[in-house]
Amino acid sequence: MDGAVPLFRMEGISKRYGGVRALEKAELSVTPGSIHAILGENGAGKSTLIKVMAGVVAPDEGRMMLDGSEVTFASPAAANQAGIVCIFQELSLVPELSVADNIVIADPPQRFGMIDRKAQRRIAEEALARAGAADIHPLALVKDLPLSRRQMVEIAKALARKPRILILDEATSALTAADVAKIFGVLKRLRSEGLALLYISHRMNEIAELADQCTVFRNGGNVASYAAGSKTDNEVVELMIGREYSHIFPPKPVRAQADAAPVLEARKLSWTDRLDNVSLTVGAGEVVGLGGLDGQGQRELLLAFFGVLRGLSGQILIDGKPVAIASPTAARDDRIGMALIPEDRKTEGLMLPMTVRENLSFAALDRLSRAGVIDRAAEQRLIDDMVGLLAIKTAGLDIPVAALSGGNQQKVVIAKWLMRQPRIILLNDPTRGIDVGTKQELYQLMRKLADQGAAILFYSTDYDELIGCCDRVLVLYDGAVKRELVGAEITERALIASALNIHGDDTSLKQGADA
Amino acid sequence: MKDWRYWLAEQRGTLLAFGIFIVMFVIYTSNHPAGFTANVVQTASNKGVLLAFIAMAQTLVVITAGIDLSIGMIFTLTNCLASWLVIGTGIETAFGVVAVLGTGLLCGAINGAIVIYGRLQPIVATIATGAVYFGIALLLRPFPGGSVNEDLADALTGRLFGVVPASLVVLLAVVLLVWVPFSRSVLGRAAYAAGSSEMAAYMSGVPIRRGKFAAYALAGLLAAIGGLFLTFFTYTGDAAYASGNAYTLFSIAAVVLGGVSLFGGKGSAIGAIFGALAFRTIGDLLFVFDFDPLWQPLFQGVILLIAVSLGAFALFRVRNRLEWFL
Numbered sequence: 001m002d003g004a005v006p007l008f009r010m011e012g013i014s015k016r017y018g019g020v021r022a023l024e025k026a027e028l029s030v031t032p033g034s035i036h037a038i039l040g041e042n043g044a045g046k047s048t049l050i051k052v053m054a055g056v057v058a059p060d061e062g063r064m065m066l067d068g069s070e071v072t073f074a075s076p077a078a079a080n081q082a083g084i085v086c087i088f089q090e091l092s093l094v095p096e097l098s099v100a101d102n103i104v105i106a107d108p109p110q111r112f113g114m115i116d117r118k119a120q121r122r123i124a125e126e127a128l129a130r131a132g133a134a135d136i137h138p139l140a141l142v143k144d145l146p147l148s149r150r151q152m153v154e155i156a157k158a159l160a161r162k163p164r165i166l167i168l169d170e171a172t173s174a175l176t177a178a179d180v181a182k183i184f185g186v187l188k189r190l191r192s193e194g195l196a197l198l199y200i201s202h203r204m205n206e207i208a209e210l211a212d213q214c215t216v217f218r219n220g221g222n223v224a225s226y227a228a229g230s231k232t233d234n235e236v237v238e239l240m241i242g243r244e245y246s247h248i249f250p251p252k253p254v255r256a257q258a259d260a261a262p263v264l265e266a267r268k269l270s271w272t273d274r275l276d277n278v279s280l281t282v283g284a285g286e287v288v289g290l291g292g293l294d295g296q297g298q299r300e301l302l303l304a305f306f307g308v309l310r311g312l313s314g315q316i317l318i319d320g321k322p323v324a325i326a327s328p329t330a331a332r333d334d335r336i337g338m339a340l341i342p343e344d345r346k347t348e349g350l351m352l353p354m355t356v357r358e359n360l361s362f363a364a365l366d367r368l369s370r371a372g373v374i375d376r377a378a379e380q381r382l383i384d385d386m387v388g389l390l391a392i393k394t395a396g397l398d399i400p401v402a403a404l405s406g407g408n409q410q411k412v413v414i415a416k417w418l419m420r421q422p423r424i425i426l427l428n429d430p431t432r433g434i435d436v437g438t439k440q441e442l443y444q445l446m447r448k449l450a451d452q453g454a455a456i457l458f459y460s461t462d463y464d465e466l467i468g469c470c471d472r473v474l475v476l477y478d479g480a481v482k483r484e485l486v487g488a489e490i491t492e493r494a495l496i497a498s499a500l501n502i503h504g505d506d507t508s509l510k511q512g513a514d515a
Numbered sequence: 516m517k518d519w520r521y522w523l524a525e526q527r528g529t530l531l532a533f534g535i536f537i538v539m540f541v542i543y544t545s546n547h548p549a550g551f552t553a554n555v556v557q558t559a560s561n562k563g564v565l566l567a568f569i570a571m572a573q574t575l576v577v578i579t580a581g582i583d584l585s586i587g588m589i590f591t592l593t594n595c596l597a598s599w600l601v602i603g604t605g606i607e608t609a610f611g612v613v614a615v616l617g618t619g620l621l622c623g624a625i626n627g628a629i630v631i632y633g634r635l636q637p638i639v640a641t642i643a644t645g646a647v648y649f650g651i652a653l654l655l656r657p658f659p660g661g662s663v664n665e666d667l668a669d670a671l672t673g674r675l676f677g678v679v680p681a682s683l684v685v686l687l688a689v690v691l692l693v694w695v696p697f698s699r700s701v702l703g704r705a706a707y708a709a710g711s712s713e714m715a716a717y718m719s720g721v722p723i724r725r726g727k728f729a730a731y732a733l734a735g736l737l738a739a740i741g742g743l744f745l746t747f748f749t750y751t752g753d754a755a756y757a758s759g760n761a762y763t764l765f766s767i768a769a770v771v772l773g774g775v776s777l778f779g780g781k782g783s784a785i786g787a788i789f790g791a792l793a794f795r796t797i798g799d800l801l802f803v804f805d806f807d808p809l810w811q812p813l814f815q816g817v818i819l820l821i822a823v824s825l826g827a828f829a830l831f832r833v834r835n836r837l838e839w840f841l
Contacts, residue, residue: 077720
């Protein structure tokens with residue numbers, strides 16, 4: 001840009017994994033005091049680029065310049081030393097250690113060769129406060145924190161390292177709206193302090209609010225750089241996917257009989273302090289959304305249906321008949337025919353080291369086997385159908401599923417359940433951290449399944465998705481359904497207002513301290 | 516939540532082990548014909564500290580999510596070596612002690628190097644090195660024998676001021692000089708981090724390799740202290756295969772009893788020490804009740820099973836079944 005000296009430059013960076021080229025002669029310049037957004041689909045090379053910058057991956061060719069002199073990083077620690085700190089999409093926190101331990105983990109304060117716990121506590125408290133997360137106790141174990149809090153710890157940890165270049169890779173994808181607002185404030189302050197920030201996100205509104213400059217990646221190379229705001233969202237998305245971009249969301253059918261008998265029904269479901277008298281219905285062919293701030297009981301509600309929670313009170317009805325669902329095995333049984341696409345595909349959805357084939361057929365093995373022996377031919381047919389239906393991009397069925405891109409991994413999770421032809425599909429924020437193209441395919445698939453008669457309950461943290469995909473949206477707050485929005489009532493304004501519980505009949509806003 | 520509640524949650528395993536030990540020890544001494552006397556405590560502590568040292572050693576490795584199946588053999592090897600070297604004048608004895616401890620450290624370092632730099636599974640690597648260490652011990656002492664500086668031996672297995680067992684004092688000193696600095700150092704934290712999530716630790720720039728290496732090496736050192744004490748008690752060296760293996764297995768039992776997670780990243784050597792003392796006391800309970808010693812393994816096994824199950828009680832309270840798998 002206008003004569004500003006680049007703090008960091010990457011030139012002609014290439015990286016191949018086996019036959020797959022992840023980066024091809026990629027270029028990037030980073031200037032101090034600016035926020036630089038990087039856009040691109042999954043598999044476009046963003047993640048590899050970041051990993052090269054952060055010292056996780058060594059490039060095959062190309063060079064990196066820091067302050068005008070060439071550098072190479074042998075490890076993440078070396079990159080940190082040079083002032084490049086990355087907040088990875090996949091959390092890099094150690095679960096059994098405390099928040100404070102994690103924040104200072106790379107370079108703990110020491111006295112007489114031992115870690116100075118008082119100083120550590122002080123640094124941790126400062127960093128948490130800087131990240132706007134002073135509500136997190138420094139002594140809490142990371143494994144006891146929900147995902148959104150962990151993400152805040154991750155950000156605090158990065159700030160404690162006093163970076164010159166801070167890279168945020170989908171850092172806000174697990175955050176609540178209130179946290180995102182705080183983080184944006186923090187990032188803007190860091191920019192004014194002269195830091196260079198690289199910001200990777202799939203959320204266009206975030207990029208519009210934050211970025212000074214944008215670079216679009218496609219097929220391992222940078223295809224365009226432009227000043228933020230100089231292109232429309234549609235133009236940007238076209239650059240990213242490299243094809244004509246029409247409607248993201250498939251059209252919603254006009255529902256003829258809104259009062260068809262519900263397939264799935266909940267009556268006054270309560271569970272510990274997380275669910276509070278939740279009643280809802282989902283009809284065949286209907287996509288019902290769950291909205292609200294993150295962590296208001298949406299996840300627990302889905303788990304309750306799927307037989308994971310114990311000590312549940314209230315009733316679950318399938319086709320109007322009360323049922324007791326004691327485990328996921330019972331939930332997926334043909335009489336109920338339920339599937340849950342979990343929140344965290346890496347731990348709850350996939351067995352990462354096992355092959356694509358094995359992962360695909362896990363949930364349907366009972367259907368594919370006779371007397372305990374798997375019918376390989378039937379398995380293959382079904383797998384071929386699914387790979388075709390979902391357009392899963394994989395180098396083969398016998399490679400570990402971990403080798404696939406995030407979007408394709410998520411497709412495997414979904415395909416695995418579709419192999420059972422479920423009648424009731426529960427989705428827990430299925431598009432978190434996946435690219436625009438795959439998202440679009442998922443929206444279409446969801447509508448297609450509904451049109452085929454499936455009842456779909458869809459939790460999303462992305463309001464646009466709820467608006468674009470759902471026939472109805474139930475907004476949860478503090479474990480209870482606060483509002484139901486139908487058809488044209490589903491607007492961003494209505495969603496946000498009811499998510500914050502500032503609009504509606506219930507005026508008794510919960511106040512006071514957290515438990 | 517208040518700070519102390521976090522502390523309590525962290526120390527739960529250790530406190531539970533402490534509780535089990537106290538209960539067992541009270542039952543033991545109150546039924547002992549001699550009762551709670553300095554003599555009874557001295558004998559009990561001399562028996563207990565051997566396993567306590569080995570359990571501490573095992574803890575260090577288990578924290579890194581590894582396991583050291585050679586630990587009992589390092590114990591045996593250093594016992595045999597001590598029966599040759601820890602003898603003679605003060606200077607000679609001191610040199611012998613240093614040589615024995617150095618040997619333990621070296622054995623542990625070899626384990627660490629193979630596991631970390633050779634990238635072998637800890638189970639496989641330490642079964643192999645354990646066999647090597649035992650082989651060397653056998654060459655050193657084909658038959659039980661040798662001797663030790665008896666002045667030193669008697670001083671360290673006797674009583675201080677007529678009441679406090681000296682072996683307990685040594686145990687405490689080792690905790691303060693080895694465990695406390697390690698657990699509070701950057702290396703110790705690296706060992707915990709590597710055990711909890713090696714990938715996250717790596718991505719955070721933690722010195723994983725050095726942390727794990729230090730854990731394995733110090734485990735060897737602690738096992739050597741145990742071997743030294745065995746020599747002080749028995750005045751001889753004995754390359755006993757069964758005893759070495761028994762110590763390895765008992766160390767794992769003591770570690771689990773002491774609240775150290777075999778999945779790594781969690782627990783403390785203090786807990787393991789109480790686990791070891793409790794385990795030993797359980798073994799001795801039968802004698803005060805005048806049972807046939809034949810019953811000892813069965814009895815010890817059942818009590819161990821019950822004690823370990825205590826740790827699983829929390830699972831009954833789990834209301835979200837996904838937490839079973841955390």
